[in-house]
Amino acid sequence: MPAPATSTTQAPPLPHWENTPEDLKAATREIKAAIRARIEASGRTVEEVFSVVEAQMAGRVAEIEAAQRRGEPIWPVIDYADIEAGTVSPEAAERLHRRGCVVIRGHFERERALAWDQAIVDYVERNNFFADYSGPADDFFGSVGSRPEIYPVYWSTPQMEARQSPRMARVQSFLNRQWTYESDGVQWFDPDQDSLYPDRIRRRPPGANSDGLGAHLDPGTLDLWMTRAYQQAFRHLFDGSVEQYDPWDASHRTAGPQYPGSTMCSVFRTFQGWTALSDMASDQGVLHTVPIPGAMAYLMLRPLLSDVAEDDMCGTTVNQVFPAVERWHPLLVRALSGIPDVQAGDSVWWHCDMIHSVAPVRDQQGWGNVMYIPAAPWCPRNEQYAASVREAFLEGDSPSDFPEEHYERNWPDRFQPDQLNETGRRGLGMR
Ligand SMILES: [Fe+2]
Numbered sequence: 001m002p003a004p005a006t007s008t009t010q011a012p013p014l015p016h017w018e019n020t021p022e023d024l025k026a027a028t029r030e031i032k033a034a035i036r037a038r039i040e041a042s043g044r045t046v047e048e049v050f051s052v053v054e055a056q057m058a059g060r061v062a063e064i065e066a067a068q069r070r071g072e073p074i075w076p077v078i079d080y081a082d083i084e085a086g087t088v089s090p091e092a093a094e095r096l097h098r099r100g101c102v103v104i105r106g107h108f109e110r111e112r113a114l115a116w117d118q119a120i121v122d123y124v125e126r127n128n129f130f131a132d133y134s135g136p137a138d139d140f141f142g143s144v145g146s147r148p149e150i151y152p153v154y155w156s157t158p159q160m161e162a163r164q165s166p167r168m169a170r171v172q173s174f175l176n177r178q179w180t181y182e183s184d185g186v187q188w189f190d191p192d193q194d195s196l197y198p199d200r201i202r203r204r205p206p207g208a209n210s211d212g213l214g215a216h217l218d219p220g221t222l223d224l225w226m227t228r229a230y231q232q233a234f235r236h237l238f239d240g241s242v243e244q245y246d247p248w249d250a251s252h253r254t255a256g257p258q259y260p261g262s263t264m265c266s267v268f269r270t271f272q273g274w275t276a277l278s279d280m281a282s283d284q285g286v287l288h289t290v291p292i293p294g295a296m297a298y299l300m301l302r303p304l305l306s307d308v309a310e311d312d313m314c315g316t317t318v319n320q321v322f323p324a325v326e327r328w329h330p331l332l333v334r335a336l337s338g339i340p341d342v343q344a345g346d347s348v349w350w351h352c353d354m355i356h357s358v359a360p361v362r363d364q365q366g367w368g369n370v371m372y373i374p375a376a377p378w379c380p381r382n383e384q385y386a387a388s389v390r391e392a393f394l395e396g397d398s399p400s401d402f403p404e405e406h407y408e409r410n411w412p413d414r415f416q417p418d419q420l421n422e423t424g425r426r427g428l429g430m431r
Helices: 024-040 046-069 080-085 090-099 110-126 157-163 166-176 228-233 295-304 380-395 422-427
Strands: 077-079 101-105 190-194 201-204 213-217 271-276 287-289 347-351 356-358 368-372
Touching: 024 046, 024 295, 046 295, 077 080, 080 101, 080 166, 090 101, 110 157, 110 201, 110 368, 157 368, 157 422, 166 190, 166 422, 190 422, 287 347
Parallel strands: 077 101
Antiparallel strands: 101 347, 201 368, 213 356, 271 347, 271 368, 287 356
């Protein structure tokens, strides 16, 4: 078998679309043919390259299934105290790297998280949110009765306190540093400064019935194959050198464009995450991931095989989340693994490219409350979004990645600029 290509200088270039192509099907046909040609210029076929990835994934899935059968925990757990003290063991760091996800125990004191949860309830009730609420503005999440599960609330004191707290900054820095953020003389992001990425909260009450969320991933859609920056980020997937693909390499990921859409995330996140505001048992409709960071190689190459229609990317298209489905990715979805029981104040994190889902639940026992706070280190892409976040913060608006609901505009007790600390100001680009 020929050796994998180590140089891409002779390989045919890829066409790219920096804005959403007008004819998605034509662009899909064009890019698939071009990636195939580029892979074949390495001397290997697409099928050979994919079989390498498939074998890697099969090994990881078997490892996860064997651990599940033995009753071993799949999700790594790290104590916040070890992060603060700098005493995370190399073995724990290796497990985080291998699984791409982690629960941080005691990230915040339980009492503090429970007090935040109550303060959010007080905040929305004081401002008549439930009377004014006009229903979900997107269909991303379901709702229970007339009360929402997802509150489109961004600027409460608890959310901002958590976002700008030293404990959050420490964990984000620890997580950002799992990535390679310097290469080719470029620092792709600053691991020790995060941009605030204000997101919503979820409060799912006892007794709730929820269908959950299907397996999907959030880093992008067709832009992952079609923009110049992502083509460079995924260069090893598209030029036959798939063995060199490293899901922890941030190069070319922090400045490129994204195709707009209702599901877009404008920022680069090293990890997606949330902080628990209630205790949650692992069988009560919790988050699952396919804990294999390198699965992106499988997801990106699978549409190139001959059993997928030429104008189809295994169902991925703009304005919808990137689906992971039994039909195209049966090997991967077998490895879906839920979080362990968590307590209020624990936080949950997963690599930005990882497949995740939320399990359905009937007659939920206890609350299921979280605030979404990711790790989004300072980089050109996040600096650009921070400008619009700053405006939204000052006006009490919904941030521009989210539906234009703007409930908090006239809520007098939302978090104010004079409450920002140094971390908060830096995270909004106010220096
Ligand atoms: Fe998601």
